[in-house]
Amino acid sequence: MAYVGNGHVATVIFSDFIYMNGLYNGANGTSHRARIPSTHNWQFKLESLSSSLYSLDVASASNEREPDEIWSSHVSLWNQVWLNGRIEIRDDVELQRQVNSALYYILSSLPPLSTRSEHKQFYGLSPGSLSRGGRLGEDYGGHSFWDTETWMYPSILLFYPTLAKEILSYRIALRDAAAHNAHLFGYIGWRYPWESARTGIDVTPDCCPEVRLYQMHITGDIAFAARQYIAVTRDQSWLKFEMGGDLIYETARFWASRAIYNLDRKQYEILMVLPPDEDAQPFKNNSVFTNAVASLSIQLADRVSCITEKSVPPAWLDIANNLYFPFDNVTQIHLEYENFNPKNATIKQADVVLLGFPLMWPMSKEVRRNDLLTYERLTRDDGPAMTWSMHAIGHLELKDFELAEELFRRSYETYVRPPFNVWTEARSGVGAVNFITGAGGFLQAVLFGYGGIRLTLNELEIMPPGRLPNRSTQLAFHGLKYNGATFDVMIEKEMYHVNVVALNNDNSQSMLYEHEQQRGSLRVNDTLSFRVDTRLIIHLAAPLCP
Structure with a gap:
């Protein structure tokens, strides 16, 4: 069944319960969303058909508006959301419905774009949305994972960067717990827990100690989301005054403390980690994805240091530039981790293929294709939904x-x-419902x-690939x-065709474009038209840091 929500509260239609963002019951591994009894789920069974007219007076107990007024307000506010950002598809009604519902379900678990209420701290996105997770073991208890930053966040960022900032604010708000978590394991900086709720203490259930202990790539995933936010916004205020710079620096500091030097290889390693492929339990050495996000995290701290004034030690950069990446020179593929044997393995979900996108790690087309084909074959059929979206991006x-x-x-x-396009985590209909992680991958x-x-x-x-x-x-x-700017x-x-809808009047820098031999400045109402499969680059006149 579909759900309704506004980022503060949400409920599944005809459910007996309402859930509130940031409200949980249970400590540590017993944590789950607190169930608030719903006073609006009125359902009746008529024992007698002697009369066709019935009435129910609930107005005396509330200040509810008339139904038509509520409906009109609901439609008006959602129209504002769609005017702010949307995807339109011509001549494929079913695909348009899928896109609309995917965006709707994610946005319904995020704060509104505008509100008359006092701003409240946002407490994260869960794979099963804000509308579920009220029992231990149900829909991941309403906890936040890497799903937030890796799968749901990127599409939201491009249309609604203020909501992307809200997502990052959740991680910043729980920084003390992240620092404690790093110290608990003997490291420094900020190490984020695999499962997080209100306090930032790890709330992974006791059934899964391996992911609690070793699945630390989430810290790099959060840093990568910060990279994307800076790329889209150049938000220097966030970096300097809202602890965005601290988030970037302290996550980099964690990775610098986590790496060790291998004298034989003459490279750095990150040992005893669990990669995104959770079938690799309990832990492995040198997860190629983990090493990549660690390297990018340290590099980001250095790239923004001219703004944050947080100098990155040369030793950190040495780690970032010399981490060991398992690679098979014969088959020309990245290995998921050290000693990975693709001839005798299955994997749960997208892992190595994430190097190509979203990380955009440098590699040849041959290696990119080999990675895609190899790990597509190895991925088990009952894995989660979002895996195949990454393979589709690679092949495009x-x-x-x-x-x-x-x-x-x-x-x-x-x-x-159907009929409400509710996502499930696995093909057989099991796992988290409504699985907005999958919706995010699809978008x-x-x-x-x-x-x-x-x-x-x-x-x-x-650079559209030439296929719709x-x-x-x-x-x-x-x-x-x-x-x-808005495009x-x-x-x-x-x-x-790219149309310039708006430019930032407060920005003294020009917005420039490059396409093959063409160069120019962009102005409001400009329209640029090019053949598909050709690259358009848009950028500010000055780089982020000289």
């Missing part, structure tokens, strides 16, 4: 369009349940796969945000 990069479409369809068709395949959008610290790149999703004839992104992007079969 490589122009393997038929395989990309097959994997794109696989990323949602067997995980979404990334639309934006970054078929839209061809990429972000670096200094540039926004748009499914039966659609046009794909449009309305309200894309980048460094104070509409319309992609057709052979051409794509």
Whole structure:
């Protein structure tokens, strides 16, 4: 069943309970969302049909408005949300419904874009949304995982950067617990827990000690989300005065304290970790994904140091530049971890393929294709929904369009349940419900796969791959945000068009574009048109740091 929510409270339709963001019962591994009895779930069984007229007076117990007034207000506020950012698909009604519902379900667990109420601290996104998780073991108890920053956050960031900032504010608010967690394991900096609720103490259930102890890539995932936020906003105030710079520096400090030097390899290693592939329990050495996010975390602290005035020690940079990455020179693939044997392995979900996207780790097209094909074969069929969206993005990069479409369809068709497009975690309908992690992965395949959008610290790149999703004839992104500018992007079969809707008048820097031999400044109402599969780069006149 569908759910309704506003980021503060949410409920599944016809449910007996309402849930509130940040309100939990139970300590440590017994934590779960607190169930608040719903006073609005009125259902009746009529024992007699002697009369066709019934009435129920609940107005005396509340200050509720008339139903028509509530409905009108609801429609008006959602229209404001869609005007702020949306995806439109022409000539594929079913895919449009999937996109709308995916965005709706994620946004319904996030704070409103505007409110007359006093601002409240946001306490995270859970894989099962704000509307579930009221029992121990149900929908991950309403806890926050890497799902938040890796799967749900990127699509929200491009349309609603203020909401992306709210997500990061949750991690900053729980910084003391992150510092304590690092100290608890003998390290320094901020180490975020695998499962987090209100306090930032690790609330992973006692059934799963391995993930509590070893699945620490989440700290790098959070730092990577901060990288994306800076790329989209250049928010110097957040870096300097709202502890964004502290988040970046202290997560980097954790990774610097976690690495050790191998004298034989003459490289640094990160040992005893659990990669995104949780089938690799209890732990492995040198998870290639973990090492990549650790390296990027340290590099980010250095890249923003001109703003934060937090100098990164040369020893940290030496670690970032010399971490060991397991690689098979014969098959030309990245190995998931040290001594990984692809001939005798299955994996749970996307792991190595995340190097190509979202991390955009440098590699040849040959290696990128080999990684995709190898790990696609090894991924078990009952894994979570979001895996296939990352494979679809990779194959769209490589122009393997038929395989990309097959994997794109696989990323949602067997995980979404009609009539309200409710997501499930696994194909068989088990796992978290409503699984907005899967919805987030699906939206990334639309934006970054078929839209061809990429972000670096200094540039926004748009390069649609030359194939539209499914039966659609046009794909449009309305309200894309980048460094104070707003763009509409319309992609057709052979051409794509970028319209400048707004520019930041407070920004003294010009917004520039580059396309092949063309260069120029952007002005409001400009429209740029280019052939698909050609690269447009948009950037501010000056880099983030000289």
